[in-house]
Amino acid sequence: MSTSDTVSPPKPRRGRPPGRPQGAADGTDQRKRLVEIALALYARYGYAGTTLAAIARAADMTPAAVHYYFKTREQLFDEIHEAHIAPMRTRVEAIFHEHAGDPVSAFVKVAERFVEVAEEHGWIAPVFFGDLLTESQSFRKHVRKKVDYKTQAAFNDRIRQWQADGLLNPGLEPSLVMPSIMSLTMLFMAARRKWKDDPIRKDIDRETIRRHAMALLGHGLGPGKA
Template sequence: MAIALFARQGIVDTTLGAIAREAGYTPAMVHYYFKTRDQLIDVLIDERFAPLRKALAGAFHENGDDPVAAITELARRLVEMAGEYPWFPSLWVREVMSEGGLLKKRMNERFGDTRQKATLARLAKWQREGRLNPDLEPSLLFVSILGLTILPLAASNAWRSDPARNRLTAADIARHALALLTQGVGPR
C-alpha cells in the first residue's frame, strides 16, 4: 500500500495516516509497526529496492565481456521490473530521477556510489578497448536507458486518451528501446 501511495503522491506528501487509511488500518496500527515514515522507507529500501538493485546489477555481472548484451539486458530488466511492480516507473521518476527525491537521498545514504563508480569505470574500459561506442558519455548511459524504458512506462497512464499511443504495451516499449540501443551502442 505504502509504495503505491508513494508512487502516486510522492514520499514527502504521504503521511503514515494516509497509508493507514489506504490500507484500511488505523493510524495507531501503522505507527505500531513503523514509528516514523523514515523507518518505513528503510524497510521498503531493504525489502523492495535492494533486490531490484541487485537484479539490475546482474545485467553487468552476467555479461561482463559483452557491453551490448549487458546494456540491452539492463533495459530488458527495467521493463520487466515495471511489469512486475507497477509502482516502480512512477516512483523511480518521481523520487529518484527528479530533483529533491527523498528516496534518492535515502538510497544514496544507504548504498553510496561505489557500484555507480564501478559501472562507469567498466563502461569507460569497454570504450578504450573499442567494444563500446566511443561517442557515448558513460555518465549519461543509465539515464538514457531509463529515458527509453521507465519514462515511457511511467507516462503510459497519461497516454490512455492519446490514440497514437494508447495501445502501446510494455513489450512495445521494450522492443523500441532495445532497437534504439542495439543500433546506437555497438562499436564502430
Template sequence: MSSVTKPRRGRPPGRPSAQPDGVDQRARLIEIALGLYARFGYAGTTLAAIAREAGMTPAAVHYYFKTREQLFEEVHAAHIVPMRKHVESIFQAYAGDPATAFVKVAERFVDVAEEHSWIAPIFFGDLLTDENSFRQHMKKQVDYKMQEAFHARIREWQAEGKLHADLDAALIMPSIMSLTMLLMAARRKWKDDPMRKHVDRETIRRHAMALLGHGLGPVKA
C-alpha cells in the same frame, strides 16, 4: 440489589490487534505504501497518508514504522536490492559484451516496471519536481565507490571500442531507466491519447531493444 457496571477494559499494551481479515499488519502497511508510491511518489506517501488508507490511527502505524524512511528501508531491501543484484549478474554474464548487457538490463527494467507499478514514480518523482526527500534518503543507500568503479569500467569498455565513445558513463543507466521504467509509467496516462494509446508493455520492450541495439540509423546488413 442494584447492578454494578464494571469499567470497560482498554486494550492491553503491546502490539495493536490484527485486522479482521487476519493479514499481517506490517506486510499490509507495506503493500498500502507501495500503492501510494504508485499514485503519489515517495514525497506524497507519508505515514499519515498510509494510516488514512489503512483505516488506522497514525499512532497505530507508528507502532510498526517510526518513520517513512524506516518503511522504505524494508521496501529497498525486499525489492530494489534484488533488482540491483540481478543487474550485476547480467554484467557478469556478459562481461565481454557490454552492449548486449545493457540491452538485457533494459529488458529486465521493463519486467520490473510491469511487476512494480510504484518503482518509476519514486525514482522519477523527485527529478520532475523540486521535492528531494527521496533523493536525500537514497544517498544513504547508494554505494558510491561501487558506482564509480562501474563508471570506470564503462570508460574501459569505451577505450576498448566495445561501447560508443560519446556515451557519458553517468548517464547510461538513467537513460535506460527513462527508456523503460518511465515509459512504462507513462503508458497509464496515454490510454486516451490517440497517438500513443496503442503503447503496451511489448511495444516499449521492442522499442527499447531496437533503440539500444541499433540506434536511430538503419540496421546494418
C-alpha cells in the same frame, strides 16, 4: 452490616501495556499489508505524497497503530528497499557478470529486465522519476544514504574501459548510460497511464516499449564514431 455484606471496591483498571494494537492482525501480516498499501500509494502519489497518515487512512487504521509498525516513512521505505530494490540491483549486477565480454548485450538484457520490473512493480517509476524530479528533498536525501558511490564510480570506469576497447560507443557519457536505459523502459512504462487519451501513443504497450528500447540500444550502444 456483617462482613459477608461488605462489598469490596472495584480494582482499578490498568492501561493496556505497550504492544501490538488491540484487535490487530498478526504482526507480520499487518506489516506486509501496510507495505502493500504503501506501494499502491507510491504508484499514485510517489514517495513525497505518501505519508504515514495517508497509509493509515488507506488501511483504515489510526496513525498511532501504523506508528507501532513503522515509526517513520523512512523506516518503511528502508524495508521496501531491502525487500524489492536491493534484489533488483543484485540481478542487474549478475547480468553484467554473465555478459562480461559483451557490454552491449548486457545493457540490452538490463533494459529487458527493467521493462519486466516496471510491469511487476507499478510504483518503481513514479517513485524514482517523480520524486527525483520534484523540488522535495526528502526522498533524495534518504536515498543518497543507500547509494554506493564507490561502486557507481567503478562501474563508470568500467564503461570507459569498454569504450577504450572499442566495445561501446565512445560518444556515450558513462554516468548517463543507466539513467538513459531506465528512462527508455521504466519511465515509458509508467507513462502509458498518461497516454490513454493521447491519439498518437494510446496504443503503446509493453512489447512496443521493449522492442523500441532493444532497437535503440542495439545501435546507440554499439561501437562507432562519437
